[in-house]
Amino acid sequence: MRKVLKVVLIAIVVLILAMAGTYLVLKTKTSKNNPSEVTPSENPSQPDEDNASQVNPVSDYLKIEELPNGSTPVLPTDEPKVIFVSDRAIYAGSIDGKVTEKVASAPDKSYSVRISTESKDKSWIIVDVEDNQDLVADRRMLYAINIETYELIKIAEVDKFETSFHAYFFNNTNRLVYFVKGIPESPIFYVAVYDLGAKTNTYLLKPADEKKDWAFGFDLSSDGKYLAYVGGRNAPAPDNDASLWLKNLETGEEKLLAKGSELNPNLGYDYLSSLKFINGGKEILYSENIWKDGSNSTKYFVTDLKGNVRPATDKDLETENSTLIDKLKSILKKDLYINAVLKNCNKIIFTVSNGLKEELWEADLDCSNARSLNFGGSNFMNFTDSCKFTCQASDIFKWYLLDLETQKQIDLDELYKMDIKSAIYVE
Incomplete structure (x- = not known):
């Protein structure tokens, strides 16, 4: 019996070693075949000129279409349109559905394409392409497409697994x-800025390689001079070692502004979490999760850029989502969470939960005039500066265009006679 057990154990060890060897070979092959894989610079606060040619080459993952008119798109650039994905191709469609124009496409059936966001001047859209052809060597790519000129820029490419x-x-x-981030509560792998005009890539934060800490959340000051982030020791989730740091992006200098309460240093329950610059970038509002006497609570604080901390006031918190949630809950007596705050429309879009059933609602910014949009829960939403937004119904997986001014709900599958997988409204 012992002999048989020994043979079985040896066989298992050999199998594990073989699988590990296969993984390393595949990873090496993937790295060689994908020279555009992002490699952080030695000084993340400075542009990585050496990697500039590696970061943004156009690859076979996404191909731009030739302009049908030779030089200009069919759809006028100044007219509202819907940019959508169907069968791995990206289209621009007129708002009445009469004109559609293919912009780009992913040639391989193993690729999936998702629209992420648009630029403020409405000329660029950001697209996330996922390669699902291999469980080990899967990749995820980030592209920018100019929908006025059909220019395509590959911004980054990373290992997709859990990111x-x-x-x-x-x-x-x-x-x-x-x-780039993994599952919820996992650390951020790096933070970067890509300038679509200058075609340069700048790494702002790469905690895993740059320093001893991970980052779990960050914000940039409005002048672009400072990056504030919550970082902790190398751990899979935030803990009581997480501290608030301020990084000067011009000099690379870092400063510790605040630490958690450490009421339970052995349990790791007390930690800093959300943060954002307020008052024109002169102060930082941050939250601290505190576990005490068997219950969890969140407290808010404000610090200036020198580390002088004070309790947050109601004025500091008036635009904080958690404050809006508490106010809406007290009015509606319902469980809910906020999807977006649309200041241009004076609207809050939020989801009301009732057990397994969810429903989209709207309210004014002061939480008055709350009403149901008569639309079920949504898996994905894309908001812009407009009072129109796109969302996917979670029950039937169809994409719709919702107009908050007219209360219309347009079925995009029906409008364009295609199976829509992702969409964004461009005004």
């Missing part, structure tokens, strides 16, 4: 802030 890109445009510029 995703998050991106937004900084202020009213064409500078795209993007970061």
